[in-house]
Amino acid sequence: MSKLIITTAISGSRRKEYLEKLEERAKKEGKKIKIYHVGQMMLDHSHFIGVNFSAENVLNAPPSVINAVRSAVFERIAGELPKTMKTYDAVFINIHGVFYWKNVFLRAWDNYYVSQLNPDLFLAFVDDVISIHDKLKVRKQWKKEKLTFNEILLWRNVDVEMTASWAEMNRKQFYIIPSQSNAKLLYRLIFEPNVEKIYAAMPLTHFSDPKDQLIIDKFIKKLEKYFIIFDPREIELIEQWKPSMMTEEVLNQIVNRDLYWLIKQVDRVIAYFPRAVSSPGVINELREAHETSKEAWLVYPKGVSMSPFLTYYSNMVFRGPEELFKFLGEKGKNKKGSKKGK
Numbered sequence: 001m002s003k004l005i006i007t008t009a010i011s012g013s014r015r016k017e018y019l020e021k022l023e024e025r026a027k028k029e030g031k032k033i034k035i036y037h038v039g040q041m042m043l044d045h046s047h048f049i050g051v052n053f054s055a056e057n058v059l060n061a062p063p064s065v066i067n068a069v070r071s072a073v074f075e076r077i078a079g080e081l082p083k084t085m086k087t088y089d090a091v092f093i094n095i096h097g098v099f100y101w102k103n104v105f106l107r108a109w110d111n112y113y114v115s116q117l118n119p120d121l122f123l124a125f126v127d128d129v130i131s132i133h134d135k136l137k138v139r140k141q142w143k144k145e146k147l148t149f150n151e152i153l154l155w156r157n158v159d160v161e162m163t164a165s166w167a168e169m170n171r172k173q174f175y176i177i178p179s180q181s182n183a184k185l186l187y188r189l190i191f192e193p194n195v196e197k198i199y200a201a202m203p204l205t206h207f208s209d210p211k212d213q214l215i216i217d218k219f220i221k222k223l224e225k226y227f228i229i230f231d232p233r234e235i236e237l238i239e240q241w242k243p244s245m246m247t248e249e250v251l252n253q254i255v256n257r258d259l260y261w262l263i264k265q266v267d268r269v270i271a272y273f274p275r276a277v278s279s280p281g282v283i284n285e286l287r288e289a290h291e292t293s294k295e296a297w298l299v300y301p302k303g304v305s306m307s308p309f310l311t312y313y314s315n316m317v318f319r320g321p322e323e324l325f326k327f328l329g330e331k332g333k334n335k336k337g338s339k340k341g342k
Helices: 015-028 038-049 063-087 111-117 129-136 149-169 183-191 210-223 248-265 280-291 308-312 321-341
Strands: 003-008 033-037 090-094 098-101 104-107 121-126 173-178 197-201 228-230 268-272 295-300 316-319
Touching: 003 111, 003 149, 015 033, 015 090, 015 183, 033 038, 033 063, 038 063, 038 090, 063 090, 063 111, 098 149, 121 149, 121 183, 129 149, 149 173, 149 248, 173 183, 173 248, 183 228, 197 210, 197 248, 197 280, 210 268, 210 321, 248 280, 268 280, 280 295, 280 308, 295 308, 295 321, 316 321
Parallel strands: 003 090, 003 121, 033 090, 121 173, 197 228, 197 268, 268 295, 295 316
Antiparallel strands: 098 104
């Protein structure tokens, strides 16, 4: 059955590039994807009717004119959807939830059409704030705004919360998609919806060295055999941040992102410690999973004592990756055996 998906993202988030990669992957798997880029369609329609929006100054147009052009585009999409949904396996409607323009948040959506389209899924694409900043400061539309890191973080935060609220109001699933993640992540969310979703917790402060990152990469790659993985490293590239950039606002956003965005959208948290270190962040992530009725698993080195705060919030404790993967392998065999028995 075809799925209708509404996506949002703030400008500079590389959503279009991600979806192009997804389209390529889907094609290789024999799936067809249709993407409606509402922003570009609005520019095209404005030129057709003689309003002539420009990409650089469209947000200076009167809200009533912008709303009228957007409504016309949504009417066109709504008229095409019955046929399109029969032709494609997944249909994306890319919109913006909100703009941050001239120090003001501007609504960029139409509640009527969001509910009338009745999508199956809502997605918010998020990207690293440094990458967004570097892109926007050279774009003709945005360079005069001179957005700071904090303003971009707030804009991203509002966009995510707005999209999440649409999903809640329409009782539909919502996911945050890191633009730096492999297109495999979203492909599996759409076409393998019954696979468990995992948040990979790790003590990032102590494992920023490239050699340590390779160890974590190897662990997560093996986990993907069993789960769909959300990796917090794919949103903010902390290694690029200078100490002076780690303001209270930035740190608050990181905590909120991991605890209340990513963990909320998964079935289980798996915390991996390549070495024994102190990590208040991982303890809080395990606690958040534990207290929101999700499974919390801990993978900790052999022969090392553990804090009771780690074990208290963990449903299962594995002494090293080998023990975890042995368990998952046996669990998989048992599932296959039970199916044969039926």
